[in-house]
Amino acid sequence: MAPPLSSIPPCETWPALPLEEWKPTYHNLHMWTQIVGKVRLALTPKTNHWWNVPLYVTARGLTTSPIPYGKDAFEIQFDFIDHKLLIDRCDGMQKTLALEPRTVADFYKEFMSMLRGLNIDVAIFAKPVEVADPVPFADDRQFRDYDADAAYRCWRILLSCDSVFKQFRARFLGKSSPVHFFWGSFDLAATRFSGRRAPERLGADLITREAYSHEVISAGWWPGGSGMDGPAFYSYTAPEPAGLGGQHVSPESAFYYPELKEFVLMYDDVRRGQDPEQELLRFLQSTYEAGATLARWERTELEVGQTAA
Numbered sequence: 001m002a003p004p005l006s007s008i009p010p011c012e013t014w015p016a017l018p019l020e021e022w023k024p025t026y027h028n029l030h031m032w033t034q035i036v037g038k039v040r041l042a043l044t045p046k047t048n049h050w051w052n053v054p055l056y057v058t059a060r061g062l063t064t065s066p067i068p069y070g071k072d073a074f075e076i077q078f079d080f081i082d083h084k085l086l087i088d089r090c091d092g093m094q095k096t097l098a099l100e101p102r103t104v105a106d107f108y109k110e111f112m113s114m115l116r117g118l119n120i121d122v123a124i125f126a127k128p129v130e131v132a133d134p135v136p137f138a139d140d141r142q143f144r145d146y147d148a149d150a151a152y153r154c155w156r157i158l159l160s161c162d163s164v165f166k167q168f169r170a171r172f173l174g175k176s177s178p179v180h181f182f183w184g185s186f187d188l189a190a191t192r193f194s195g196r197r198a199p200e201r202l203g204a205d206l207i208t209r210e211a212y213s214h215e216v217i218s219a220g221w222w223p224g225g226s227g228m229d230g231p232a233f234y235s236y237t238a239p240e241p242a243g244l245g246g247q248h249v250s251p252e253s254a255f256y257y258p259e260l261k262e263f264v265l266m267y268d269d270v271r272r273g274q275d276p277e278q279e280l281l282r283f284l285q286s287t288y289e290a291g292a293t294l295a296r297w298e299r300t301e302l303e304v305g306q307t308a309a
Contacts, residue, residue, distance in 0.1 A: 017157060025146055026150075026223060028103070028107070049211050054178075060077070061155055074087060075087075075088050083100065085099060093118055099151065154223065157267070161188050175192075187222035194292070197215075217236070217237045250282040265280075
């Protein structure tokens with residue numbers, strides 16, 4: 001049974017999540033979501049911009065959504081309320097794995113055994129991606145950690161972000177991604193498209209070429225790392241138009257991060273505000289407008305409530 005969540009009231013929708021306080025759990029949870037996500041990647045039809053690989057926020061955690069398997073289907077869900085991983089097969093068969101202190105290697109071994117127990121035969125690339133110095137899952141015994149309270153708070157933030165990102169997505173008439181959780185970089189993201197193909201990125205790998213084959217403005221949230229010492233929201237335009245970094249965006253605490261070529265708004269600045277949802281919407285809208293205007297997107301054709309002159 002999961003420990004009581006005494007440090008976070010159920011009604012706190014934007015809880016604190018200091019990066020330094022949960023790094024071992026963050027590492028393990030990142031690797032666990034990669035293991036699960038790679039199963040979806042291996043078995044689902046490829047969709048443009050890799051939309052067949054992310055996970056999705058639910059009222060209890062994260063899910064793969066149904067994964068086709070022969071004539072049947074199964075679904076894998078992280079439950080961050082009861083702290084367990086569930087694999088549900090469409091015939092009613094289910095396997096459950098407790099989310100508790102264990103190494104990545106132990107999780108990988110037991111999870112793959114559960115799949116075999118459901119007669120699901122799948123091979124994945126058993127090494128993490130988008131991380132420095134990747135260690136194969138079967139060999140990762142660095143941490144034996146799972147802070148249930150931190151995992152719950154991370155999911156609760158994702159749930160709040162998911163709601164706001166969906167409001168923002170509804171303002172756009174053009175092609176836009178679902179709000180989805182990319183397990184490679186461990187971030188929740190939503191992306192808008194201009195409708196135009198982007199210049200080819202010379203030397204880019206297969207994943208990057210497909211992800212940025214068209215002009216995009218993408219925004220999201222991630223727990224921090226890579227030079228960012230805490231959770232933050234981001235927004236970037238790709239290809240980046242000249243002068244983007246000099247544009248004024250809202251709220252005042254937002255800034256342009258040259259090393260990442262992104263606008264950044266620290267999560268703690270949002271959560272401490274009087275109206276976090278509106279602060280976040282202002283950031284999403286103002287950074288989109290800055291990028292779309294400089295990149296000369298056909299905004300009158302793409303935005304709700306806009307009409308051609």
